[in-house]
Amino acid sequence: MASGLRIGTALLGATAVLAFTALPAYADVKITPDRGGQEKGHDVVLKPVGNISDPNELKQDTSVIKLRIEDDEKRSTVLTYCVELPTPLEDGDVLKEAPWGTHPNKKSKFPQNAGKVLWILQNSYPGQSMAEVKKAFGDQFDKEETIAATQAAIWHFSDEAELDPDKTDADVVKLYERLVKDAVTNEIKEQPKPTLEIDPASKSGKSGEKIGPFKVTTTASEVKLTADLPQGVTITDAQGNPLAVQKKGQELAVQGTGEKVTEFFVNVPANAPNGNATFNLSAEAEIAIGRLFVAHNKKQDDKAQSLVVAQPQKAKVEKEAKADWKLEVKPSEPTTPSSTVPTVPSETPTTSSTPNNPAPGGSGDDDLASTGASIMWPLLGGLALVGAGVGALFVVRRKKAGA
Structure with a gap:
């Protein structure tokens, strides 16, 4: 190859x-809420669902939630919709990706209906431009109505929520019903x-x-x-x-x-x-569209906000x-002994005009060291012995004379 x-x-x-x-390898991409420039939709009113029956809680605002990619020098953002009713998203929360089947809310229907949610995201705004949405569903829908209807349709499949048609904008209800009806289970591929x-x-x-x-x-x-x-x-x-x-x-x-x-x-x-x-x-x-990101609320550890990506975005990884x-230093090689035959010195003696042992007081250089035995000490020793002998003879003769 x-x-x-x-x-x-x-x-x-x-x-x-x-x-x-593209390989099925994994690395965390962290995102945080970005409150600037959120695209708002109309408010919607839901019918009582689950534990939610308070009218104040049944009325929900809608928006395309903007998230910021952490450590991204380009300050890239990701557009998402909520897939869990309703859970606060704090500004300091960090969302991490989770597989669809591991949605933190065990009662959520999102894992079973993720394919239909994916179809809605791929066919509505902002996955499609508003021009494409109008072409597919009708010119009467504006962006605010589309955002509201899309969010309500996603809640329908994630939380079994139903719009209250008597308390919600009529165009929102109409588009919501169309999205719910047309949604098919798109093939879920491991991304x-x-x-x-x-x-x-x-x-x-x-x-x-x-x-x-x-x-x-x-x-x-x-x-x-x-x-x-x-x-x-x-x-x-x-x-x-x-x-x-x-x-x-x-x-x-x-x-x-x-x-x-x-x-x-x-x-x-x-x-x-x-x-x-x-x-x-x-x-x-x-x-990619349909990726699930989850943030656990810091103040309520049992609560988690789940968001699904509504528009593809690039993320930087490093x-x-x-x-x-x-450097490997090799040891130096040993020196090879010389095989040459030593030169035999010449038999002719080398003569020198300079005596080996110059006499004391001679004209030789005083700074040169003597290289031979000096004759001065034997000579002085001999004189001393002669003097001693003469002295001894003189004493003997004086003794005989006195006798």
């Missing part, structure tokens, strides 16, 4: 192709979450080798790689074809070509000193990885 890494065309200095496809995974997150190696592989799995069709590489270090495929830039801070754009998993290596030149490289991979993946290496 051909490598998933291929050389691409120039973009911001260097570009390569990295192949990805992968926006994800980007790299394995391993770090790896060590030696100078002169390719460190890796680093395997990348994502649901995104495009990934950007920003590399922080020392001079001479490159990012390559398994065959050593360079894919990344060598200069710090430049971006590498990579696009999907259909393969499921892709891998790359960090190629370190021979004799490179100890070092490391870091690289950041970022991608955008789609949050991962960082690194590689490090060491």
Whole structure:
């Protein structure tokens, strides 16, 4: 099979192709309420349902609820509808995705009717433009009526709620009844979450080798790689074809070509000193219509707000990885002994015009050390012995004379 890494065309200095496809991998995308610019619909009045019978609670306002994607530098928002009657959504709540079958309200009918809810979302506003809604259901419906009818129809399938036609706008009731009647169970496909995974997150190696592989799995069709590489270090495929830039801070754009998993290596030149490289991979993946997000109320732990995505949106996911290496120092080889034959000294003695033992007081250099035995000490010793002998003879003669 051909490598998933291929050389691409120039973009911001260097570009390569990295192949990805949508995989059933998972990673959390967090979203929080965004109160700014909520699109309001008309109020609706419900018939008594479940434990709700208070007229004040039966009257519900409607809106397309806007959520903000956490840690998204673009400040992207997600548009949603409520799929649970009624639960407060606090500004500080963080919503996390949950599979349809794990709706937190065990009495909810949403898991059984999720396919019909999905049909409503795909055929009403904002999943469709208002122009498309009017074309499908009639020109008389405006945006506020459409939002109200859509929310009421979703509550019908999630909470078995019914509109009170005597207390609700007539056009809202008409569109609500049409949506409930036309809704069919769309096929529910397991939708992968926006994800980007790299394995391993770090790896060590030696100078002169390719460190890796680093395997990348994502649901995104495009990934950007920003590399922080020392001079001479490159990012390559398994065959050593360079894919990344060598200069710090430049971006590498990579696009999907259909393969499921892709891998790359960090190629370190021979004799490179100890070092490391870091690289950041970022991608955008789609949050599709019908995805379920749940927030537990901080003040009431037994309550949870459940929202379903009404319009597809992109979410950014990021991962960082690194590689490090060491220069392996080989021990030095032992010196080979010389095989040459020693030179035999010449038999002719070397003569010197300078006496080996110059006489004291001679003209020799006083700073030169004596290299032979001095004759001064034997000579003085001999004189001392002679003097001693003469002295002894003189004493003996004096003794004989005195006798």
